[in-house]
Amino acid sequence: MAALALASSLLAACGGDSGTPELVWYINPDSGGQDAVAEKCSTDDYTISTQVLPQDAGQQRIQLARRLAAKDPEIDLMSLDPPFTAEFADAGFLAEVPQDAREQLEQQGTFQGALDAATWNDKLVVFPFWSNTQVLWYRKSFVEKAGIDMSQPVTWDQIIDAASENGGKIGVQANKYEGYVVWINALVEGAGGTILENPEEGVDAEITLGDEAGQKAAGIIEKLASSEAAPADLSVSNEGTAGSTFGSDQGSFLVNWTYIFKNYDETAPDVAKDIGYTRYPQTVEGEESRPPYGGIGIGVSAYSDDQELALEAAQCLVDPESQGINADLTGNMPASTEGYEYEALQETFPADLLELFQTSVDAAAPRTVTPYWSDVSGSIQNIWHPPRSVDDETPERSTTFIEDVLKGGDLL
Amino acid sequence: MAGNTSGKTAVGTWIGFALIMLWCLFPVAWIISLSFKSEGETAAGSAQFLPKEPTFDNYKAIIDNPDFTRALINSFGISLIATLLSVIFATLAAYAIARLEFKGKRLVLSLALAIAMFPVVALVGPLFDMWTTFGLFNTWPGLVIPYMSFTLPLAIWTLSAFFREIPWEMEQAAQVDGATSWQAFRKVIVPLAAPGVFTAAILTFFFAWNEFVLAISLTSTTSSRTVPAQMSFFVGPDPFNPPYAQLATASVIVTLPVIVIVLLFQRKIVAGLTSGAVKG
C-alpha cells in the first residue's frame, strides 16, 4: 500500500502543476553531456528534462519507434542514431527542421556528412548535434616494440600482422549488433565499395555488398578472426570490451570512437599516457581509408504537443556552445567547426587529435541512408556473425539474404 | 521406521542435503559477492569469486538511481494490483468450480489449462496493437490486465484444490438456516478459505514479479517499466561497459522480497505449488 501511495504521488508530480511546459528529451546514455545541455537550454518558457534510452542503438530505435508508431505525444525531443533517421522520417515521425534553424546550422559550419545523414527526401529532419568518427588508437610502447612507423597510413593487414607477431590483441567491435556493421561498412567503403546503391528505391535498392569491396572486407575480418591478434571475446566485443582489451597487457591497436581518449585517465593513468592515434586503417593499401561515421542528431517528434517549443529548444541544444560543452564532458565531438572552437575542448584534447577528428569526419563514410537500414543491418549481422565464420562466400550470401529480407521473403 | 534406516542411507541423505543447499544457495552467494565488487575491479576483469575490496558503493548507486527505484515501485505496484484482482476473480471462479454444478464447468477448466500453456510471446504483437489503440501501451493497467489473465489459471487451480478440503457441511448448515448460496459463501467459506487464498496470492505475485516478455514489449519508459525489463536495459556509470557489479546489486535487491516471502511462508508455498497438481 505504501508503494501505491508513493506511486500515485510520483504520478502526480509527473503531471506537472507548474505553468511551464516540460519538454521530454530521450537521450542515449552518456556521461552527463546531454543533461548539462538540457539544463543550459531550459528557459522561462519551458524546461527540458531527459529520459535515458537503452545503451544499444538497435534497442534505442525500438523503444522510440514503438511509441511514435502509437503517436505518443509525450516524446518531444529525441537523440537519434544516424542510420535510423531515414526510417523515422519516412514513417512521418519527425518534424521538419525550420528554415531559420537550418540557416543557423549552416552558419556554424555543420559538417556536410552530418547534414547528409540528417536529410531525408531533401528535407532536413534532425538537428546534427555531435559527429563522431573512429580513429586508430595504438599503444606507443607496443608499436615501438613491433617497430612500425605510425606516421604513415597503415593497413589492416599491417596491424593484424604486427599484433600477431608481437603478442598483441586488436580491439574491434564484432558482437552481433550495430557496431559490427559499422566496422563492416567502413571496411567496404575503404575498398571503394558500398553496401547498397539506389537507397531511394526502398526495398528494391541494389545490394552491392557481394562485390569486390565486400570480398576485401570479408578477407580482413577472416584474417583477424583466425589470427593470433583476435581477442578471446572477439565475437562478443563492443566499444567497452574492446577498450578493456586495449587497456590490458596485450593491448596493441584499437579502432574506436573519439571518447575513448579520456577513458583511461582515472582507471589506468599509465595506459592513458601510452595512447597514440592516427587515421583509421586502410582496407586496401594506398587507398584512403573511410572511417566510420557516427553521431547523434536531435529529432523533434511530429506528435509532440509542444512542437514549436521543441523546435526552438532543439536549436539551442545544437548551438556551438552546447556542442562544445557536450564534447568536453563526453568526448563526443561537435558536428560543426564552430563547435570545435569551444575553449575547454581545446584544453582537454591535444590540437593534433582534434585535427585528426575533423579530417576523419570529413573523410568518413556514413552508413547508407535508407528507411530499411535496420533490416539491412540485421541481415548483415545475421550472416557475418560470428566473425570466425566469415569467409569468401559471406558477402555473396549476405547479398542474397538482404534482398530476401527486404522483399519479405525471409525472416530476420 | 527411522530405526530401519541404515547408516549408509543416512550418510547419503546428508550428502544429498549438502548438495541441495549448495545448488540452491551458491549462485545466490555469487551474485551477492559480485554486488560488493568495486566498479574498477569488474572493469579491469576479476575472475575470483570474492571481491578484492568489498564496497557498498554499488548499493548506494543503485538506491540513488531514479530509474531503478522507479522500476521497483512499478514492479511492486503492478504485481500487487494484479495479484489482488486476480485472486478475487479466481476465488469466485474456484468456489463455483469446487462447489457448484453448472453447465460449462469443464469448458472453464479446459480454458484455464490452455491459458496456462499459452505462449506469451505470441500475444505481444496483437496486444501491442490493441494497447496502443486503447491508450494502454506503457501504462500500469497495460501490464496489470495481462498479468491477471495469465495468473488466473494457477490461482484457480490452487484455490479450487484448497476449497475441496473445506468442511462443506458448515455451508450447508448455514443454508439450512436460511442463508442463500451467496451468503453461505461470504459468511462461512471466505474465512475458511483465507489461507488458500493467501497461498494463491503468493504464487500469483511471484509470477507477476518475474514476468519479462510483456514487460519489455508493452512498456517503453520508466513510467511503467518493471524491474526485470529495466535490468535488461540497465546502463551503468560507464555507458560502454556492462555494469556487472551494479546489475548484481540490482539482482540482490529484487531478490530480497522473494527471500522474505519464502522465509515467512515456505510451508504454504510448497502446499500451494503441489496442491491440485498431484492427486492420484
Added chain:
Amino acid sequence: MSTAVAPETEKSGKDHRKGSKPVVSDRTSAENRLGLKLVAPAVVLMLLVTAYPMLQALYLSLFRYRLTAPDDRAFVGVDNYLTILSDDQFWLSTGTTVLIMVVTVAVELVIGFAFAMVMHRIVFARGLMRTSILIPYGIITVVSAFAWQFAFSLNNGFVNAWFSWLPWIAEDTNWFGDYWHAMFAIMVSEIWKTTPFMALLLLAGLAQVSEDMLEAAKVDGATWWQRLTKVILPNMRAAIMVAVLFRALDAYRIFDNIFVMTKGAEGTQSISFLTYRQVIEQMQLGLGSAMSVLLFLSVLLLAWLIVKLFRVDLAQARGEG
C-alpha cells in the same frame, strides 16, 4: 478422488433440502446461474487477453504490415506462412528450442527426482531445506540469467578460473562465442532455476507412494533398483507426467534467459525469441502475427503429443472434475 466427491456431497445436500425447499429445478437453475456468474469475470478476462488477440493475430497474419511503413499495408493471403515455413531460421530456431526443452526437462527430471528423494527422507532441517529450494524457484529468471552470464563471463566469471583444469575449458574460453558453449550456459541457468519446481512436484508424488508397499517389496527381497522401478516410479506416474508436461511447455517457451545471455547470437535464438524479433524489433506485425499463430499451434501440438504419448490424464492427475 475429488472428482467423485464434489457431485456426491452436492446430491446429498439436495436430498437434505428437499424437505424445506420443494422446487428442486429452481434450486438447480439458481446454482447454474450463480456458477456462471462467479466464473464469468475470470473467463472474460482470460479470453480478453488471449482469444481476442489471437483472432486478431490470425487476421493480421494475412497482411504485409509494418509499423514503420504503415502505408505499405497489403493483403497477401497465406504468403507470410509460406515465407516462415520455408525459412531455414524458423526450423533452426525450432530445433534449438526442442533441444533445450528435451535436455533441460530430462536433466531436471533426474536431478529433481534425486532432490525429491532426499527431501522425502530427510528428518532434520526440513524448513531450512524448503526455504532454500524455493529461492531458485522464486528468483526472477532475468536475475538467474545475469548470475550465470556473469559466472561464465570471460573477464569477470569464476567458471573459467575454477574449471580450467578440465581439458575442454581454458582460462580464456568464451562461453558465448559458439553455439554449444552458449547453449550450455543457457541451459545451466534454466535448469538451475526450474529444478526446484520439478523436485517439489515429484516430492508430492513421492508422498503418494505407500510405505506399506515399499516395506512389502523390501521383505520380498527386492533390491533398491527393483523397488525404484517396480514400486516407486509406477506409483508416481501421474506426478511425473504432470511435471514433464508443465516443464516441457514452459521450456518450449524459453525467452528470458536467451534475451539476457546471448540476444540470440550464435544461433541460440528460440522460437519465442524469433517471434519477438519479428514483432517487436522488426515491427513486422504481419509476418510476426503469422509467427505468433504458428507458435501457438506448435504449443498446442506439443501439448497434445505429450498428453497422447504419455497418456497423461490431466483431469485425474490434477483432481479436476
